[in-house]
Amino acid sequence: MQLDSSALIEFLEEVDKELNRTITLIAVGGTAMTLLRVKASTVDVDFTLPGEDYDEFQKALKNTPHGFKVDYWKDGIEVGL
Amino acid sequence: MDETTFRILDTLSRELGNSFSINGLTRRIKEGHGGAYYANIYNKIRTLCKDGIITLTTAGRSSIPSLNFSNYQLLDMLAQIELRRKQELLRKSKELQMLLKDAEERYENIRSIESISATNPDRNLKLNRTELLILLHESKGNNLHREIIDIHAITRDLQALHNIKLDPLILTADAFLHLLTSDEINPLREMLSNKITFHSPQGFWTRIAATLARGYRIKLLKRDTNPSKISEKDLIFNLARYGYKEIGFETWEGEKICIEYIIASMLMTEEARRIDAIPILLAKNKANYSLLIFLSQKYRFSARLLGLLKALSRIKPLSENATGIDILEKLGTKEIKADEKSIEQKMRLYNAIR
Numbered sequence: 001m002q003l004d005s006s007a008l009i010e011f012l013e014e015v016d017k018e019l020n021r022t023i024t025l026i027a028v029g030g031t032a033m034t035l036l037r038v039k040a041s042t043v044d045v046d047f048t049l050p051g052e053d054y055d056e057f058q059k060a061l062k063n064t065p066h067g068f069k070v071d072y073w074k075d076g077i078e079v080g081l
Numbered sequence: 082m083d084e085t086t087f088r089i090l091d092t093l094s095r096e097l098g099n100s101f102s103i104n105g106l107t108r109r110i111k112e113g114h115g116g117a118y119y120a121n122i123y124n125k126i127r128t129l130c131k132d133g134i135i136t137l138t139t140a141g142r143s144s145i146p147s148l149n150f151s152n153y154q155l156l157d158m159l160a161q162i163e164l165r166r167k168q169e170l171l172r173k174s175k176e177l178q179m180l181l182k183d184a185e186e187r188y189e190n191i192r193s194i195e196s197i198s199a200t201n202p203d204r205n206l207k208l209n210r211t212e213l214l215i216l217l218h219e220s221k222g223n224n225l226h227r228e229i230i231d232i233h234a235i236t237r238d239l240q241a242l243h244n245i246k247l248d249p250l251i252l253t254a255d256a257f258l259h260l261l262t263s264d265e266i267n268p269l270r271e272m273l274s275n276k277i278t279f280h281s282p283q284g285f286w287t288r289i290a291a292t293l294a295r296g297y298r299i300k301l302l303k304r305d306t307n308p309s310k311i312s313e314k315d316l317i318f319n320l321a322r323y324g325y326k327e328i329g330f331e332t333w334e335g336e337k338i339c340i341e342y343i344i345a346s347m348l349m350t351e352e353a354r355r356i357d358a359i360p361i362l363l364a365k366n367k368a369n370y371s372l373l374i375f376l377s378q379k380y381r382f383s384a385r386l387l388g389l390l391k392a393l394s395r396i397k398p399l400s401e402n403a404t405g406i407d408i409l410e411k412l413g414t415k416e417i418k419a420d421e422k423s424i425e426q427k428m429r430l431y432n433a434i435r
Contacts, residue, residue, distance in 0.1 A: 001176075001209050001244045010207040062349070063309055065379045067209035067246025 002041040003068070005034050011045070011068060018060035023053035028073075048073040082161055085125045088114050090155075091162050093135070093148050095274045097289070098300030102143035134158065150290040156283060163282035170202050170277055177206065180243045181279050184213075187235045188280070193217045193228050195254075195288065197280035200272040201305065210246035212379070214272055216285065217253050225253070226404060229371070230411055237412070250375040257288070260339075260369070262297040266306060267339035268372065274301045308345035308380065311338060319343045324365040325358050325431060341372040348382040353420075356385070360393040360424050363402065364433040370405035374412075383409055388419040396425050397434050 003011070008031065026049060027035050030042035045068050049057055054074045061070065082090075088110045096109065103123055110117035126146050129135040133152045137144045148155060171178045181199075188194055198214040205211055215232060219225055229251055240247045250268070252260070260269040278285045292299065317327055318335030320343065326332065340362060347355040362368070377383040387409045394402050428434045 003209075007207070011209075014204070014208055062381070063307055065208065065210060065246075065248070065381075067244075 001068070002043060003034065003045065004041045005037055008035055008042075008045070011066065014066075015057075015060050015064050018063040019056060021056060023049065023056050025049050025053070025057060043069070045070045046072070048076050051075050082158060082165075085121055086129065086158075087162060087165065088117065089122065089125060089129065089146075090134075090148070090158055091166075093146065094159055094162065096301060096303070097148070097273070098298060099303075100140070100145045100147070102140075102145060104143070106146060150293045156286045156290060159286045160282040163278045163285075166277045167279050170199075170206075173203075174206055176243065176245070177202075177211070180211065180239065180245060183242070184235075184239055185280055187239065188215075188232065191228050191232055191235075193219050193222075193225065194232070195281060196278050196285035198272075198276040198278040198285065200276040202275075202277055209244075210248065212272070213247060213249040214269075214276065215249050215251045216257055216288065217251065219254060221253075226407075230408065233408060233412055248375060248379045251371050252369075253371075254288075256369055256371065258292060258297070260372070261292060261299055263339065265337045265339045266302060266304075267342065268306070268376070270300070270302045271305055274303045306338075306342055308342050308376065309349040311342065311346040316343065316346060320358070320362075323362045324433075325361050339372075340366050340368050341376055344368070344373060345376040345380060345382070348377075348385055349380055356389070357420065357424050357427050358431075359389050360396065361428055361431045361433045363390075363393055364397050364399070364428060365431075368401070370401050370408070374405060374408055377409075378412075383412070383414040384417040385419075387414045387416040389424075391416060392419040392421040392424050395421065396428060 025047050028046045028048055030039060030044060031046045033039035034042045047070070049072060051074050057072065089106065092106060092110050092113055095113070101109070103126060104119065107117045107119045107122045110122065126135055126137070130137050130146075132154075133149055134155050135146050136149045137146055139145070171181070184197070188197065195216045195218045197216075199205075200212040200214055202211070213236070217225070217228075232249065232251055236247050236249045252269070257269070260267050263270070289299070312335070314333055315335035315338060317330050317332055319338050320327060321332045322337070323340055323343065344359050344362060347359055373386065374383070377386045387406065390402050390406050390409070393399070394406060425434070
């Protein structure tokens with residue numbers, strides 16, 4: 001499914017509801033370009049995040065049933081889908 | 082149907098079994114639809130009451146409106162409301178329009194399907210998923226299992242074709258009745274306050290009317306339980322209700338929660354001690370495997386569930402368990418093996434086997 005910037009933001013808002021604290025999430029590749037409106041849409045949803053925020057994000061994502069393909073990296077190293 | 086009638090009936094149908102005054106109804110309409118004036122609502126309720134669509138009962142100084150399901154016309158009006166909800170949803174998403182059209186065509190050959198609803202559609206749309214509540218006419222029969230497998234297969238095809246996650250909850254007539262009239266918190270009672278019946282709404286509302294006519298009480302819940310957030314107090318209370326009293330924990334009265342949510346909660350917290358207790362619960366109680374599979378797909382713990390069901394089937398074979406395994410395997414679930422030896426010891430300790 002092609003996601004435009006508003007669909008990405010809506011998805012992140014839903015994940016945000018499951019977070020217990022503020023975390024840093026860095027969009028990368030097509031996700032970043034779509035959020036910056038450089039690109040119209042993206043299929044993959046890719047993030048990297050600092051190690052200390054990884055578990056919190058993973059838990060929030062698990063608690064948000066979704067149908068997207070989300071890849072994320074801990075300190076730039078791929079660890080989860 | 083005029084706008085005020087729509088808003089009144091829409092709100093009352095989402096709140097089945099919950100009593101509130103006309104003032105309370107006005108407040109709820111304002112929350113759900115953005116605008117409501119007490120005088121308009123009051124006058125319209127009087128008219129609907131005169132037409133036999135709504136009944137008014139007196140409680141103290143308040144009048145409590147409720148839908149009059151013995152009025153045949155009401156079922157048509159509720160079906161009309163479903164169609165309007167569907168139109169409004171489809172206007173928001175072209176993709177969903179294609180999906181529902183395709184779904185109706187493909188499910189058409191499954192004769193046992195009575196109605197299909199999309200639950201919590203707005204939120205799920207944002208998450209690229211759809212939850213389907215598929216109600217079946219029958220409860221038993223030789224072809225039933227085959228048809229349930231076929232529904233899952235069609236759903237998987239639709240999911241691949243439309244690039245959207247589809248989680249179907251398939252309920253037989255008996256299972257629907259049991260969950261709907263239960264006093265426990267369960268997904269069905271939560272789903273029905275926010276759903277759109279896009280396939281055979283008349284069939285859906287006829288079933289509700291028939292349930293009420295048989296004297297059952299229905300009380301929908303306006304919440305969406307996330308199993309991983311069930312409190313420790315409620316978890317321990319319910320585990321004790323289902324025959325698993327944890328050593329070292331005191332049991333306090335908590336909310337009654339269905340066994341399927343409790344099992345989901347234990348699987349999502351990923352504590353080995355609790356996961357090993359799941360076969361005890363399944364051996365001692367009657368769980369709805371269709372609901373369990375739905376939750377396992379929704380929260381992605383099917384692999385672990387399959388491992389537990391397989392371990393249980395070797396220790397204590399149960400027919401419902403075998404059906405659950407068959408469906409999970411047909412869904413292509415890859416098993417995470419459970420520690421059978423530890424499970425067997427625990428089951429013996431808790432008298433789930435001799």
